[in-house]
Amino acid sequence: xxxxxxxxxxxxxxxxxxxxxxxxxxxxxxxxxxxxxxxxxxxxxxxxxxxxxxxxxxxxxxxxxxxxxxxxxxxxxxxxxxxxxxxxxxxxxxxxxxxxxxxxxxxxxxxxx
Amino acid sequence: xxxxxxxxxxxxxxxxxxxxxxxxxxxxxxxxxxxxxxxxxxxxxxxxxxxxxxxxxxxxxxxxxxxxxxxxxxxxxxxxxxxxxxxxxxxxxxxxxxxxxxxxxxxxxxxxxxxx
Numbered sequence: 001x002x003x004x005x006x007x008x009x010x011x012x013x014x015x016x017x018x019x020x021x022x023x024x025x026x027x028x029x030x031x032x033x034x035x036x037x038x039x040x041x042x043x044x045x046x047x048x049x050x051x052x053x054x055x056x057x058x059x060x061x062x063x064x065x066x067x068x069x070x071x072x073x074x075x076x077x078x079x080x081x082x083x084x085x086x087x088x089x090x091x092x093x094x095x096x097x098x099x100x101x102x103x104x105x106x107x108x109x110x111x112x113x
Numbered sequence: 114x115x116x117x118x119x120x121x122x123x124x125x126x127x128x129x130x131x132x133x134x135x136x137x138x139x140x141x142x143x144x145x146x147x148x149x150x151x152x153x154x155x156x157x158x159x160x161x162x163x164x165x166x167x168x169x170x171x172x173x174x175x176x177x178x179x180x181x182x183x184x185x186x187x188x189x190x191x192x193x194x195x196x197x198x199x200x201x202x203x204x205x206x207x208x209x210x211x212x213x214x215x216x217x218x219x220x221x222x223x224x225x226x227x228x229x
Contacts, residue, residue: 006155034217043117043204043220044156089155099144099208099216100169103155 002027004092006104014112019080021107023090024072030092033066033073034101039086047088048075077109085111115139117221119205125227131193134224138186138207145182146218147190148204156204156220162188192226200228 006023013019025033034049050057050064050073057064061080066073073092077084090104118137126132138145144163148156159178161169164185173180177196182188192199202223208216 004155009153036220043222045220046217049217091155099161099163100158101218103157106153106155 002094002102004090004102004104006090006107008107009105010108010110012110012112013080015080015082017080019077019084019109021075021088021090021109022072023074023092023104024070025092025102026071027092027094028071029095030071032093032101033064034091035064035075036089036091036103037086038089038106044089080109080111082111082113085109117205117207117219119203119221119224121224122222123225123227125229126195127229128197129194131191132195132226133189133191134203134205134226136188136190136205136221138188138205139219141209142207142219143185143210144208144216145188146206146208147180147188148206150202150204150223152201159190195226195228197228200226202226 004025031052035047036044037047038044048059048062048064050066061078063076087106087108089106091101094100120135146161147159150156158172160173160180162182165182178192180190202225204223205221206218208218
């Protein structure tokens with residue numbers, strides 16, 4: 001079946017450095033790619049998303065890039081802060097359906113002080 | 114505005130017992146989702162409702178799981194009987210009219226189920 005692969009599973013960076021999380025998807029019809037942040041014991045929350053007609057999107061310290069040809073997309077966090085520590089999930093729509101998304105397995109990001 | 118509400122937050126039961134989870138979506142959200150999240154994994158869709166209709170239940174283990182969304186608002190997910198492998202966090206999410214593309218899904222806090 002269709003899936004989304006996410007790497008790395010854990011990532012530790014020094015405070016102030018950048019963090020990059022990468023995902024690949026298998027369904028060439030996928031057209032929407034949200035990223036969710038889940039702090040320990042809390043609900044997943046959308047932090048940024050990108051549509052297939054856009055190659056890059058930025059929101060303050062967070063940016064996402066999409067390469068449709070290679071079917072991969074990445075999350076970039078710059079100037080990391082302690083509050084960025086969480087599990088991050090990438091996701092992709094199944095086909096062009098806006099309502100069904102498949103999640104990656106998550107990346108546990110730790111920011112070292 | 115209140116977010117997605119779920120109850121209970123935690124549930125511990127013995128195997129073979131029944132269990133039910135309740136979800137109240139954000140007011141006005143037509144689409145409701147139930148996900149299961151195993152430890153260290155991303156959420157996996159169990160069932161999706163558009164109003165009161167289950168439009169995608171392909172991943173729901175129908176031999177023991179059932180769900181309903183009467184009147185297209187609140188929803189209940191039931192497991193009967195529960196097995197050890199059902200231990201997980203059960204997340205409910207909701208989003209606006211599916212006719213609107215790229216709807217953000219808003220998640221509830223989840224119910225952490227432990228089956229002993």
